[in-house]
Amino acid sequence: MEFFIKRRKSGLLAIENGHFIEKFTVIKFKTKAKRLENKPYDILENICESKINCLLNVGITEMWNVIIGDSADTFDNVNAEIGIGSDDTAAAAAQTGLLDVAAEWAAMDGAYPSVLNQTATWSGTFIDGEAEYAWKECAVRNGAVAPITMNRVVSDKGIKGAGEEWVARLAITLS
DSSP, X not given: OEEEEEEEETTEEEEEEEEEEEEEEEEEESSHHHHHTTOOSEEEEEEEOTTTEEEOHHHHHHHHHHHHTSOOOOSSTTTEEEEEEOOOOOOOTTXXXXXXXXXXXXXXXXXXXXXXXXXXXXXXXXXXXXXXXXXXXXXXXXXXXXXXEOEEEEOOOOBOOTTOEEEEEEEEXXX
């Protein structure tokens, strides 16, 4: 998704543009043992286009508040959670979270979230018994008392079966 900023510089109107990309990856393991051996049976990855993903207005506001120091509810390894739901309604900036009321949330895996250059990545593992349904939406939220969801991605990743462990990974690049 591209965005544009208009600003006045020395009496002239300058237009700057920006861009963000969300990459949603699901790494599928048949069992916990296979996950511990790092032997997935499938890896689904897609670069999300603006029509199927977006940063949510509430998430953008929270990110700005964190940046300027008006919020301590960060999207860090203590507070962040990654969520999975089964609703495939198109993403819209006015939404405030995952639309599936039964969506499940996982804490961050070790070493996540991480930042490399212009990309922040969040990753969480859903073990046996968790999120065993169709994976159609994904989001990151801060796990504060009143969680705020940063984004929403809509992408069908299949149905997680009993006994399986799946890793949901979301990378957001700003440029």
